[in-house]
Amino acid sequence: MSEQWIYLDGEYVTKENAKVSVFDHGFLYGDGIFEGIRIYNGNIFKCKEHLDRLYDSAKSIDLVIPLAYEELLEAMAETIRRNDMRNGYIRIVVSRGAGNLGLDPRRCPKPTVLIIVEQLAIYSDEAYLNGLKAVSVAQRRNIPDALNPKIKSLNYLNNILVKIQSNFAGADEAIMMNAQGYVTEGSGDNIFIVKNGVVTTPPCYLGALEGITRQAIIDLCEKLGIKLKEEPFSMHDVYIADEVFFTGTAAEVIAAREIDGRIIGKGQAGPVTLQLLEEFRKIVDQDGYKVWES
Numbered sequence: 646m647s648e649q650w651i652y653l654d655g656e657y658v659t660k661e662n663a664k665v666s667v668f669d670h671g672f673l674y675g676d677g678i679f680e681g682i683r684i685y686n687g688n689i690f691k692c693k694e695h696l697d698r699l700y701d702s703a704k705s706i707d708l709v710i711p712l713a714y715e716e717l718l719e720a721m722a723e724t725i726r727r728n729d730m731r732n733g734y735i736r737i738v739v740s741r742g743a744g745n746l747g748l749d750p751r752r753c754p755k756p757t758v759l760i761i762v763e764q765l766a767i768y769s770d771e772a773y774l775n776g777l778k779a780v781s782v783a784q785r786r787n788i789p790d791a792l793n794p795k796i797k798s799l800n801y802l803n804n805i806l807v808k809i810q811s812n813f814a815g816a817d818e819a820i821m822m823n824a825q826g827y828v829t830e831g832s833g834d835n836i837f838i839v840k841n842g843v844v845t846t847p848p849c850y851l852g853a854l855e856g857i858t859r860q861a862i863i864d865l866c867e868k869l870g871i872k873l874k875e876e877p878f879s880m881h882d883v884y885i886a887d888e889v890f891f892t893g894t895a896a897e898v899i900a901a902r903e904i905d906g907r908i909i910g911k912g913q914a915g916p917v918t919l920q921l922l923e924e925f926r927k928i929v930d931q932d933g934y935k936v937w938e939s
């Protein structure tokens with residue numbers, strides 16, 4: 646296999662040489678932010694939206710990314726070129742950088758920036774047709790007043806804890822509610838329900854990441870004339886839905902066939918989910934920034 650090149654603080658280094666300090670506050674405290682992006686046929690899908698969200702997350706935690714937008718874009722494109730990547734996953738991480746053992750970010754003079762591109766382990770074709778098994782979990786989504794889920798921070802323990810719960814339940818995905826019992830999102834995806842042809846997704850202020858795939862699906866619904874609502878709902882609405890699906894950069898659009906033991910619809914991906922997946926896959930190599938001309 647050819648060498649994997651990683652962008653690390655202005656340099657392109659091999660995987661073996663990509664080393665970050667043990668005093669980095671990203672490691673010590675989860676102090677930092679990140680993005681997960683896809684490249685399809687040489688096109689970085691929704692590139693601007695992902696970079697904007699990265700800069701917004703940084704601003705929110707008072708972290709200054711030491712690269713201007715165009716510089717970061719070029720670093721990402723160059724990492725892709727050096728790895729000869731046409732299709733894959735891009736991870737950008739910006740941490741507070743190395744400091745001392747105290748948590749004060751003023752002790753971290755230089756943020757760490759890294760970009761990794763890799764092949765993606767995605768769900769099987771079968772999973773897209775048959776859907777996932779999901780469970781709702783006891784662990785609540787971080788309340789926005791404490792750590793706003795709109796920030797794509799390196800602090801993913803909330804999500805990891807629910808993933809552990811769903812693993813113990815033998816499920817593929819977890820559904821997280823907020824403190825009031827409203828459905829928010831999956832462990833790493835946004836959630837949608839379909840009832841009588843109407844698609845509904847929870848508003849992000851309830852405690853969800855403003856998913857870029859989520860927005861792409863909202864836009865597609867509008868384009869296709871599918872009625873869409875952003876409205877709070879509970880697990881009851883999930884159980885009685887005709888279709889339930891998750892959206893995310895890695896997952897794209899994937900149905901749930903069974904949730905907390907209830908069979909959703911016909912127990913496989915429904916027609917609206919499959920239509921949206923098909924339409925979504927038509928735009929992924931169009932809408933974005935082209936590193937390679939296909």
Ligand code: PMP
Pocket residue numbers: 681804830831832833834835853854855856857858859892893894895
């Ligand atoms: N929610 C969470 C918690 C996530 O980690 C992700 C993946 N980034 C999503 C939703 C989906 O967001 P996107 O469509 O931008 O990948």
